[in-house]
Amino acid sequence: MTRTLMPAALLALLLVLLAPVPAVADTGLGAPGVTEAQAWIVEDSTGRVLAESNADAAFAPASITKVMTAMVALDAGLPMDTEVAMPAHPEDGWQAAQVAGYAVGETSTLEDMLEVLLVYSANDVGYAIAEKVAGSQGAFADLMNEKAAEIGMTRTTFKNPHGLEEDGHESCARDLALMGRYALTHYPFIARMVRTHSVTVPVNGEQRTFYSTDELMPVYSPLIGIKTGKVEAGTTFLGAARKDGLTLYTCVLGCVTDWGRFEDTRAMMEWAFDGATGLTLADPDQTLETLPFAYRFGFSVSVRAQAAVTGLLWPDGTECSYTRVALSSDQLGIPGEPAGACLWRQGDRIVGACAYVVDPTVSPDAAWSSDPAAPPLPLQRKAA
Incomplete structure (x- = not known):
C-alpha cells in the first residue's frame, strides 16, 4: 500500500x-565551498546530481582507478585464498610510487592483496592482481574498460590497474561518482575495506600493518569511503557519506594539496546535508x-x-x-x-x-x- x-x-x-519548494538552484543554498578541485560533483544514492562543476572534463583518476581494479578482480571469481605472485614490474615511474614492498616472486593470497590495494593503495599489488587475473596489464585494462562500459561510464578509458599517470588513462568526476556508487552497492568486500583504517598481512615472511590513505575517515563520522588518489596533475578523492537516510557520493579531481581534496569533499557533503530538511x-x-x-x-x-x-x-x-x-x-x-x-x-x-x-x-x-x-x-x- x-x-x-x-x-x-x-x-x-x-x-x-x-x-511549494523551489528547485535546488533557487533554494538560496548557494554553491558548495569548493576551493581547490578543478572538477567536482555531489549526487545522491539514485545518481541525482545535487551540484557539479566541470564534471565531464577529462582528468587523471589516479588511484581511484583501484576501485575498478578490485571490481574486475572480484568478478573473475577466483577463490580469495588464491596465491598471487609478485611479478617484476617496470622501472620507470615506480621509484617514487607507493608500494607494499613484496619481493619479486613473493606470493600472497588474493584477499590479502585486495585489502592492501584498497586500504593502502599499493601500486605493486594492483600490478600483481592484474597479471594473475588476466595474464597481462593490457588484457586486464581491457576487462576494466568492458566493466566501465557495462555500468555506464561513457567518458572513461583505463590503461592500467594502479592509476599511475599514462597517456589516455582518464576519467571524469561524473563517471567516477557512478563507479563509486556501483562499487559500494554491488561489492560488499569493497564497501567493507574502504571503511577499514588498517590491515595487517604477511609480506616477505613478516607481518606488516598498512594504514588507510583516507585521512578524512577518522575526523568525519558520516564518511563511508571510498578512495584517494594522487598524481602529478593533482590530488583526487572519491567519497561517500551517509546521514539520516541521505547517502551522498562525491568526486573531486585536480586538487592542489593532499588535505584540500578532503576539505572540498567535506564542504560538498556538509552543504548537501545542511541543505536537506530533517524530519x-x-x-x-x-x-x-x-x-x-x-x-x-x-x-x-x-x-x-x-x-x-x-x-x-x-x-x-x-x-x-x-x-x-x-x-x-x-x-x-x-x-x-x-x-x-x-x-x-x-x-x-x-x-x-x-x-x-x-x-x-x-x-x-x-x-x-x-x-x-x-x-x-x-x-x-x-x-x-
Missing part, C-alpha cells in the same frame, strides 16, 4: 512536504494504532515503531511517499511481536525505513495484576 503522508500522526510532515519519520513513543490484546478480551494494546527514525529530504519539490505493511486491525496483539513495516521515499531515493512492533513493555499477564501499587497499564479497554 503506497500513500502520500495522510495519517494524522504524520500530518505535520505532510504539510512540510507539500509546501522525524517514526517515534517509538507514539502509538500508530491499536490491536486487540491477545491475553485479555476487551482490551487493546498499542503498535509502535521499533526505534526512532529520522530522514533528510532534499528541497527540490519532489513529494515524499511511504509504503506501509501492517497487521489487520482484527489481528491479536502479542507484546513484542512484529506488526508491520514502513518505507519512506523521496522520488526514487529511500529516505528511511522502520519496523513496527506490538508494545513490548506489556507482559502477557499485565492486565490481570491486582497489585494496587502497580504502574498504570499501557492498555486500553475497548468500548462496548
Whole structure:
C-alpha cells in the first residue's frame, strides 16, 4: 500500500512536504565551498546530481582507478585464498610510487592483496592482481574498460590497474561518482575495506600493518569511503557519506594539496546535508494504532515503531511517499511481536525505513495484576 503522508500522526510532515519548494538552484543554498578541485560533483544514492562543476572534463583518476581494479578482480571469481605472485614490474615511474614492498616472486593470497590495494593503495599489488587475473596489464585494462562500459561510464578509458599517470588513462568526476556508487552497492568486500583504517598481512615472511590513505575517515563520522588518489596533475578523492537516510557520493579531481581534496569533499557533503530538511519519520513513543490484546478480551494494546527514525529530504519539490505493511486491525496483539513495516521515499531515493512492533513493555499477564501499587497499564479497554 503506497500513500502520500495522510495519517494524522504524520500530518505535520505532510504539510512540510507539500509546501511549494523551489528547485535546488533557487533554494538560496548557494554553491558548495569548493576551493581547490578543478572538477567536482555531489549526487545522491539514485545518481541525482545535487551540484557539479566541470564534471565531464577529462582528468587523471589516479588511484581511484583501484576501485575498478578490485571490481574486475572480484568478478573473475577466483577463490580469495588464491596465491598471487609478485611479478617484476617496470622501472620507470615506480621509484617514487607507493608500494607494499613484496619481493619479486613473493606470493600472497588474493584477499590479502585486495585489502592492501584498497586500504593502502599499493601500486605493486594492483600490478600483481592484474597479471594473475588476466595474464597481462593490457588484457586486464581491457576487462576494466568492458566493466566501465557495462555500468555506464561513457567518458572513461583505463590503461592500467594502479592509476599511475599514462597517456589516455582518464576519467571524469561524473563517471567516477557512478563507479563509486556501483562499487559500494554491488561489492560488499569493497564497501567493507574502504571503511577499514588498517590491515595487517604477511609480506616477505613478516607481518606488516598498512594504514588507510583516507585521512578524512577518522575526523568525519558520516564518511563511508571510498578512495584517494594522487598524481602529478593533482590530488583526487572519491567519497561517500551517509546521514539520516541521505547517502551522498562525491568526486573531486585536480586538487592542489593532499588535505584540500578532503576539505572540498567535506564542504560538498556538509552543504548537501545542511541543505536537506530533517524530519522525524517514526517515534517509538507514539502509538500508530491499536490491536486487540491477545491475553485479555476487551482490551487493546498499542503498535509502535521499533526505534526512532529520522530522514533528510532534499528541497527540490519532489513529494515524499511511504509504503506501509501492517497487521489487520482484527489481528491479536502479542507484546513484542512484529506488526508491520514502513518505507519512506523521496522520488526514487529511500529516505528511511522502520519496523513496527506490538508494545513490548506489556507482559502477557499485565492486565490481570491486582497489585494496587502497580504502574498504570499501557492498555486500553475497548468500548462496548
